[in-house]
Amino acid sequence: MFCLKNITCFLLLLFALTGCGDKEELYTDRKVEDLYNIAMDHFEAKSYTKAARSFAEVERQHPYSNWALKAQLMSAYCYYEAKKYDESVEAFNLFIQLHPGHPEVAYAYYMLGLCHYEQIPIIERDQKPAEDSLKAFQEVINRFPASVYAKDAKFKIDLIHDHLAGKEISVGRYYQSQGAHLAAINRFKEVVARYQTTSHVPEALHRLVECYLSLGLKAEAQAVAAVLGHNFPNSDWYKDSYALVKQHTAPVVAPSPAK
Structure with a gap:
C-alpha cells in the first residue's frame, strides 16, 4: 500500500506539472514573435487545437500589433482544421464584426461557408447547415465578386442547391407514396421554382x-x-x-x- 500510494502521488504531481507547462506556454507574457512562432510550430505539427489557442493568445497579449489580425484568422482556421466548427464559426464571425472593412473579410465569409458546408447532413436530416452555408457563400458572391473566393463559392452554392433539391424530392416522394398528392405537389413545385438549374x-x-x-x-x-x-x-x-x-x-x- 505504501508503494502504491507513492506511485499515485507521483502521477498526480506529473499531471499537475504537465498542465502547468501548457498554461505557462500559453499565458506567460511573451514577445509577439515568440508567441506566433509557438503557434506556428503547433500548426505545422498539425496540433490544430493547440495552434488555435496559441494564435488566440497572440491577439490577447498583443491586440494592437501587426500580428494580431493574422493571428485571429489563423486561430479561426485552425479550429476549422480541427473540425471544431462551432469555435471556428464563432471566431470568423467575431473577425467580421470587429473588422468589417478589412481586406480579408471575403476570406472570413468564405470560411464561414465552408464550416457550415462540411456539416451538411444526409438529406433525411435537418438542412440548417446547408442554409447557413448558402448565406455565407452568397455574401462572398454579392459583396466580393472579384475575389479569389467567389468562383468556388458559386460552385459550392450549385452543389448545395442540388442537395437541397434532393431533399425536397425525397420529401415529395414520401407524401406521394402516402397518397398526400397536394403536399407532394407543393414540394415538387418548390424544386422547379427554386432549384431550376439542378439535376x-x-x-x-x-x-x-x-x-x-x-x-x-x-x-x-x-x-x-x-x-x-x-x-x-x-x-x-x-x-x-x-x-x-x-x-x-x-x-x-x-x-x-x-x-
Whole structure:
C-alpha cells in the first residue's frame, strides 16, 4: 500500500506539472514573435487545437500589433482544421464584426461557408447547415465578386442547391407514396421554382405529372408534360410522362353496335 500510494502521488504531481507547462506556454507574457512562432510550430505539427489557442493568445497579449489580425484568422482556421466548427464559426464571425472593412473579410465569409458546408447532413436530416452555408457563400458572391473566393463559392452554392433539391424530392416522394398528392405537389413545385438549374428538375416535373393524373387533373398534367418535353426532350422522365399522359388521355372507343 505504501508503494502504491507513492506511485499515485507521483502521477498526480506529473499531471499537475504537465498542465502547468501548457498554461505557462500559453499565458506567460511573451514577445509577439515568440508567441506566433509557438503557434506556428503547433500548426505545422498539425496540433490544430493547440495552434488555435496559441494564435488566440497572440491577439490577447498583443491586440494592437501587426500580428494580431493574422493571428485571429489563423486561430479561426485552425479550429476549422480541427473540425471544431462551432469555435471556428464563432471566431470568423467575431473577425467580421470587429473588422468589417478589412481586406480579408471575403476570406472570413468564405470560411464561414465552408464550416457550415462540411456539416451538411444526409438529406433525411435537418438542412440548417446547408442554409447557413448558402448565406455565407452568397455574401462572398454579392459583396466580393472579384475575389479569389467567389468562383468556388458559386460552385459550392450549385452543389448545395442540388442537395437541397434532393431533399425536397425525397420529401415529395414520401407524401406521394402516402397518397398526400397536394403536399407532394407543393414540394415538387418548390424544386422547379427554386432549384431550376439542378439535376432534379426533370424528375420533379415528372412527379408533378403523376400527382396531377392521380387527382384527375389531366389538363394540368398535360401542361407540365409539355414543359418537361420542351426543356428535356431526351430525358427518360419525359418518356415516362409522355406514356402516362397518353394512357390517361386516350379516347374511349365505343363498342360496336350489336347486329
